[in-house]
Amino acid sequence: MKKQWWQREVVYQIYPKSxxxxxxxxxxxxxxxxxxxxxxxxxxxxxxWICPIYQSPMDDNGYDISDYLNLAPEFGTMxxxxxxxxxxKEMGIxxxxxxxxxxxxxxxKWFQEALKDKNSPYHDFYIFKEGTKEPNNxxxxxxxxxxxxxxxxxxxFFHAFGKKQPDLNWENEKVREALYxxxxxxxxxxxxxxxxxxxxxxxxxxxxxxxxxxGVDGLAKCTKASRNQSGIEVFLQELKEKTFDKYQCVTVAExxxxxxxxxxxxxxxxxxxSMIFDFRHxxxxxxxxxxxxKRVPWTVKDLNKRIMTSQMAIQKVGWSANxxxxxxxxxxxxxxxxxxxxxxxxxxxxxxxxxxxxxxPFIYQGQELGMVxxxxxxxxxxxxxxxxxxxxxxxxxxxxxxEALYYINLRSRxxxxxxxxxxxxxxxxxxxxxxxxKMTETYKEINAKEQMGREDSIFHFYKNMIDFRQHSEYSxxxxxxxxxxxxxxxxxxGYERTYEGKKIKCYYNFSKESxxxxxxxxxxxxxxHTGDQIELSKTGIxxxxxxxxxxxxx
Ligand code: NOJ
Ligand code: CA
Numbered sequence: 114m115k116k117q118w119w120q121r122e123v124v125y126q127i128y129p130k131s132x133x134x135x136x137x138x139x140x141x142x143x144x145x146x147x148x149x150x151x152x153x154x155x156x157x158x159x160x161x162w163i164c165p166i167y168q169s170p171m172d173d174n175g176y177d178i179s180d181y182l183n184l185a186p187e188f189g190t191m192x193x194x195x196x197x198x199x200x201x202k203e204m205g206i207x208x209x210x211x212x213x214x215x216x217x218x219x220x221x222k223w224f225q226e227a228l229k230d231k232n233s234p235y236h237d238f239y240i241f242k243e244g245t246k247e248p249n250n251x252x253x254x255x256x257x258x259x260x261x262x263x264x265x266x267x268x269x270f271f272h273a274f275g276k277k278q279p280d281l282n283w284e285n286e287k288v289r290e291a292l293y294x295x296x297x298x299x300x301x302x303x304x305x306x307x308x309x310x311x312x313x314x315x316x317x318x319x320x321x322x323x324x325x326x327x328g329v330d331g332l333a334k335c336t337k338a339s340r341n342q343s344g345i346e347v348f349l350q351e352l353k354e355k356t357f358d359k360y361q362c363v364t365v366a367e368x369x370x371x372x373x374x375x376x377x378x379x380x381x382x383x384x385x386x387s388m389i390f391d392f393r394h395x396x397x398x399x400x401x402x403x404x405x406x407k408r409v410p411w412t413v414k415d416l417n418k419r420i421m422t423s424q425m426a427i428q429k430v431g432w433s434a435n436x437x438x439x440x441x442x443x444x445x446x447x448x449x450x451x452x453x454x455x456x457x458x459x460x461x462x463x464x465x466x467x468x469x470x471x472x473x474p475f476i477y478q479g480q481e482l483g484m485v486x487x488x489x490x491x492x493x494x495x496x497x498x499x500x501x502x503x504x505x506x507x508x509x510x511x512x513x514x515x516e517a518l519y520y521i522n523l524r525s526r527x528x529x530x531x532x533x534x535x536x537x538x539x540x541x542x543x544x545x546x547x548x549x550x551k552m553t554e555t556y557k558e559i560n561a562k563e564q565m566g567r568e569d570s571i572f573h574f575y576k577n578m579i580d581f582r583q584h585s586e587y588s589x590x591x592x593x594x595x596x597x598x599x600x601x602x603x604x605x606x607g608y609e610r611t612y613e614g615k616k617i618k619c620y621y622n623f624s625k626e627s628x629x630x631x632x633x634x635x636x637x638x639x640x641x642h643t644g645d646q647i648e649l650s651k652t653g654i655x656x657x658x659x660x661x662x663x664x665x666x667x
Pocket of ligand 1: 173176213274310311367440441
């Protein structure tokens with residue numbers, strides 16, 4: 114594939130509410146990000162993805178936008194954002210924003226107009242159906258029906274996510290035009306591009322027919338008829354032509370439901386987006402991303418298979434967006450390392466495993482410190498709307514209260530949304546006020562200050578790893594090199610990167626036992642590793658428990 118500027122980036126995802134609070138109101142803000150730019154610069158990341166900061170009642174923490182062109186006052190002003198973008202740019206850091214165009218908040222003026230007057234042109238901006246009961250049995254992603262009754266009218270509106278997030282009617286050209294104008298306004302403002310939210314939901318099966326129920330509630334997952342439906346390609350092509358194509362911007366799509374044989378359309382040479390996130394490895398511990406109480410046992414072999422299948426499919430046509438954490442996922446330490454979640458060597462090994470895959474690496478705030486899940490003792494301690502839904506739904510499906518709490522603790526989106534631990538002082542130095550969401554109880558041990566002052570910390574490891582990808586004689590191979598899986602021992606993940614005469618073999622031992630990996634030819638040198646120095650033999654490498662090793666072959 115043609116070389117693109119965004120292939121060289123290392124992205125850091127910021128959940129602004131929880132990053133750093135500059136004015137003591139308990140909520141992270143734009144000036145908080147500004148103050149912490151030196152920290153991000155030191156880490157070495159080159160691009161920030163900032164989760165939604167637009168005006169919003171915050172029912173889904175900003176993924177429910179009530180005004181696309183203004184910011185939520187708790188985050189700051191447009192001038193402050195401009196200043197952040199300019200200052201970051203001077204430091205060599207680009208900024209992308211979240212683009213949420215499948216739905217708005219019910220407090221958006223378009224929706225308010227639609228509610229006020231059935232004959233308003235804004236009525237057709239959303240999906241309304243007349244009737245005295247729900248038009249069909251589809252279940253929303255956050256539980257209960259996708260249909261919500263309009264007060265005082267025999268009419269329902271559609272929401273694929275929460276009931277305060279009505280879906281926009283993409284069949285209406287006026288909606289699409291209004292959205293494209295907004296997108297272009299933001300690109301003109303000076304951002305480098307977008308992470309595009311839930312974009313495969315914009316097209317619905319127009320028959321709106323009932324589906325075979327898949328739960329005791331008699332409902333069926335709406336994704337079967339409102340995600341990646343045929344006809345979506347027309348909308349996505351138009352979106353790209355009328356907005357992104359006019360700029361040298363990057364677009365990273367959250368596009369669940371896209372099959373591997375459809376990737377070309379999405380991220381191929383003339384694809385709709387620069388890259389997309391693949392969630393198959395992220396959801397390996399549950400039956401589906403929206404049913405946390407259906408746990409699935411997994412092995413390192415399964416993880417390996419999912420990651421490599423994805424890499425191979427994506428490499429054929431385009432570019433991958435690699436991640437192990439984000440604001441919708443539990444901490445990767447707790448999910449993938451289980452009892453070893455606090456073992457720093459294991460955390461580093463896992464970090465290297467995904468970081469040196471082919472694609473642009475995304476680091477979620479706190480991942481570079483090896484943050485772990487936060488176990489909550491009562492449902493009252495949760496903020497995330499989907500955790501609350503999953504709690505009650507799992508009990509309807511037969512779980513006890515204890516089981517329900519156990520399942521949401523494992524999977525809750527609040528695990529990764531806790532305020533960032535800057536130091537071991539009160540509230541981890543995140544705020545001088547009361548944090549909007551409880552601090553994790555681990556901040557005394559896991560915090561940025563302690564790790565920045567300790568050479569062998571996870572923070573320093575991430576810093577070195579980023580530097581190695583970006584600024585070493587192996588950079589081009591690690592960035593552009595072909596990837597091929599290597600056959601390895603059971604609990605070891607291995608792959609090879611090759612580029613213009615260079616070959617790097619990468620091994621990651623996920624087990625507490627040492628593992629001997631055979632090399633068919635003698636390696637030239639160990640170029641990167643965790644843990645103790647490695648002794649290479651002519652025929653192989655002995656990996657210590659939880660060790661990562663990269664060797665150069667040519
Ligand atoms: C995906 C976002 O990542 C998630 O946080 C949000 O709740 C849904 N889309 C709905 O916008
Ligand atoms: Ca604040």
